[in-house]
Ligand SMILES: O=c1ccn([C@H]2C[C@H](O)[C@@H](COP(=O)(O)OP(=O)(O)OP(=O)(O)O)O2)c(=O)[nH]1
C-alpha cells in the first residue's frame with residue numbers, strides 16, 4: 001500500500017474509504033458558507049487538500065452516483081485528472097444538471113477520489129498499423 005503525502009487544515013477533510021472495499025475516497029467541500037448551485041450552474045469547489053503523488057500514480061476525481069441520480073449533480077469535466085506533479089489544491093468542477101437549486105454545506109461530500117496507476121509511453125510514428133477484425137468499426141458497429 002502506498003503512503004501518500006497530503007496537506008489539509010483539518011484532519012476531518014482527509015478523504016477516506018467509507019467501506020473496506022471502496023475504490024474511492026470522498027472529497028469534502030472546503031467552504032465556509034452554504035453554496036447554492038442553480039440549475040445549469042457550475043462552480044469550482046475547493047476541497048482543502050493538497051497531495052504529492054509519485055510519478056506513475058494519478059488521482060481521478062469522479063462524481064458520486066447518489067448526488068447524480070438524486071439531484072443531477074455531475075462534474076463538468078467528466079472525470080478530473082490530478083497529475084503527479086500537481087501541488088495545488090484539489091478542486092471539483094461541479095455542475096447542476098438537475099432542475100432544482102442544489103445546496104452544498106461546508107464539509108459535504110461532493111465527489112470522490114480514486115488513485116490509479118498509469119503508464120508512460122513514447123510514440124513510434126508509422127505508416128501502417130496492424131490489421132484487426134474490428135478494423136475501424138466502432139461507435140456501435142456491432143449493434144445495440
Ligand atoms: O477536476 C480536476 C481536474 C484538475 N485539477 C487540477 C489537478 C491537475 O493536475 C490540474 C490540471 O488539470 P488538467 O490537466 O485536467 O487541466 P488543463 O486545463 O489541461 O490545465 P493545465 O494546463 O494546467 O494542465 O488541475 C483539479 O484540481 N480538479
Ligand SMILES: [Mg+2]
Nearest residue numbers: 081082083086
Ligand atoms: Mg493539462
